[in-house]
Amino acid sequence: xxxxxxxxxxxxxxxxxxxxxxxxxxxxxxxxxxxxxxxxxxxxxxxxxxxxxxxxxxxxxxxxxxxxxxxxxxxxxxxxxxxxxxxxxxxxxxxxxxxxxxxxxxxxxxxxxxxxxxxxxxxxxxxxxxxxxxxxxxxxxxxxxxxxxxxxxxxxxxxxxxxxxxxxxxxxxxxxxxxxxxxxxxxxxxxxxxxxxxxxxxxxxxxxxxxxxxxxx
Numbered sequence: 001x002x003x004x005x006x007x008x009x010x011x012x013x014x015x016x017x018x019x020x021x022x023x024x025x026x027x028x029x030x031x032x033x034x035x036x037x038x039x040x041x042x043x044x045x046x047x048x049x050x051x052x053x054x055x056x057x058x059x060x061x062x063x064x065x066x067x068x069x070x071x072x073x074x075x076x077x078x079x080x081x082x083x084x085x086x087x088x089x090x091x092x093x094x095x096x097x098x099x100x101x102x103x104x105x106x107x108x109x110x111x112x113x114x115x116x117x118x119x120x121x122x123x124x125x126x127x128x129x130x131x132x133x134x135x136x137x138x139x140x141x142x143x144x145x146x147x148x149x150x151x152x153x154x155x156x157x158x159x160x161x162x163x164x165x166x167x168x169x170x171x172x173x174x175x176x177x178x179x180x181x182x183x184x185x186x187x188x189x190x191x192x193x194x195x196x197x198x199x200x201x202x203x204x205x206x207x208x209x210x211x212x213x214x215x216x217x
Contacts (some may be wrong), residue, residue, distance in 0.1 A: 049114030050184035055127060057108045058134060060214035061156030064103035072102040084160060088141050098123035103157045104189050106203030106214050107196035112184035117150040126154065127183040130172045135183045140175060158217050161167040
């Protein structure tokens, strides 16, 4: 019995990693797809406590314009956005201590963990269900509590105002985000631009102003 199992495992290993025929390539592709879809992501999501532990950034709402490609100068960005955050009661020194203080770009891949309501704080970047195809990823600017439930307000670093139900064509409300809308908390960027390998297939379907590369608002 043991020898039979060993023989089949040897054949499996050869077909997966050694065989360079078309059959070998097809088998390897199917195996990797199944592994990633049914094993890797479910395991990672279970460990992180969120159904979206790896998230592709699909918009420019958190974009910070780099001084030179991939090099960000926080002071330059802050000078252009200081007035917005002063109105929100947020100063430069506090913002510098936030996670993802340099924002992120369309196509970046973010690593996220569970968004525990009582542990979230102003400055954290959360993913939340806004009634769209995919969650929004914005920064918390205000936290209140109503009837023992936390309510969150957010804004995109590259947006001039928070979305309400009446000031955007999608009817998004990000000033009254409830606990059951939380999807995750973004903690760091793991792969700049790599998400474009997926975005390129449907970015063209968006309205014209949302297509393509980002610019600073």
